[in-house]
Amino acid sequence: MESESRQAHWDNVYASKAENEVSWFQENPAPSLALIAEIGAAPSAAIIDIGGGASRLVDHLIDRGFSDITVLDLSAAALEATKARLGQRASRAHWLVADATTWQPPRAYDVWHDRAAFHFLTEESDRAGYIARLKQGLKIGGHAIIATFALDGPEKCSGLPVMRYDAARLARTLGPGFRLLQSQRNDHATPWGSQQLFQFSVFERVE
Numbered sequence: 001m002e003s004e005s006r007q008a009h010w011d012n013v014y015a016s017k018a019e020n021e022v023s024w025f026q027e028n029p030a031p032s033l034a035l036i037a038e039i040g041a042a043p044s045a046a047i048i049d050i051g052g053g054a055s056r057l058v059d060h061l062i063d064r065g066f067s068d069i070t071v072l073d074l075s076a077a078a079l080e081a082t083k084a085r086l087g088q089r090a091s092r093a094h095w096l097v098a099d100a101t102t103w104q105p106p107r108a109y110d111v112w113h114d115r116a117a118f119h120f121l122t123e124e125s126d127r128a129g130y131i132a133r134l135k136q137g138l139k140i141g142g143h144a145i146i147a148t149f150a151l152d153g154p155e156k157c158s159g160l161p162v163m164r165y166d167a168a169r170l171a172r173t174l175g176p177g178f179r180l181l182q183s184q185r186n187d188h189a190t191p192w193g194s195q196q197l198f199q200f201s202v203f204e205r206v207e
């Protein structure tokens with residue numbers, strides 16, 4: 001999908017739906033927070049949420065004292081909604097409107113978090129673009145926490161086709177620069193009570 005039509009799709013989603021009217025809404029992003037704690041990220045760690053959208057992860061990270069948080073999303077509408085929710089606390093994070101497949105990371109982060117953005121990349125060239133940015137944007141020894149739909153998860157999200165992964169498939173896709181540390185399945189309950197199976201995988205950047 002072209003970057004502009006992707007952006008139009010997501011801006012329209014965030015302009016037309018409330019935070020809790022999208023299937024991926026979580027009141028509390030507990031699986032992500034648990035994994036961020038498990039990798040031992042200190043509050044001073046530079047952490048970026050790729051495709052963070054209107055997720056409350058940033059709120060919880062601020063609450064936990066994280067002081068170097070960046071939220072990146074293709075949709076300006078998503079980030080505006082998140083900033084409005086945070087009010088004055090929005091100044092405690094950095095905000096980037098960018099396409100994860102083409103942006104130029106201005107620095108390298110300690111933690112790269114992505115819940116349900118990478119799985120939209122159904123074109124090989126887009127995945128290659130994303131992985132090149134992951135290599136530029138994550139320190140050697142840093143951690144990538146990537147959550148996608150599981151192999152038996154939904155085939156679509158927000159009306160768009162997705163790629164589904166287990167940890168081995170995601171490890172093969174990322175390539176040899178990343179060591180799989182752990183993975184877990186997560187049964188996400190949508191706001192209307194249906195189930196979506198996610199796969200959370202944690203990698204260390206080794207080269």
Ligand SMILES: C[S@@+](CC[C@H](N)C(=O)[O-])C[C@H]1O[C@@H](n2cnc3c(N)ncnc32)[C@H](O)[C@@H]1O
Pocket residue numbers: 006010024025026050051052053054055056072073074075078098099100101114115116117120157158
């Ligand atoms: C299903 S939502 C998940 C949002 C958030 N991570 C969460 O867990 O609530 C996918 C998000 O990825 C963003 N996104 C999709 N493709 C993207 C891309 N190529 N670059 C940056 N963001 C993208 C969308 O705008 C949307 O906010």
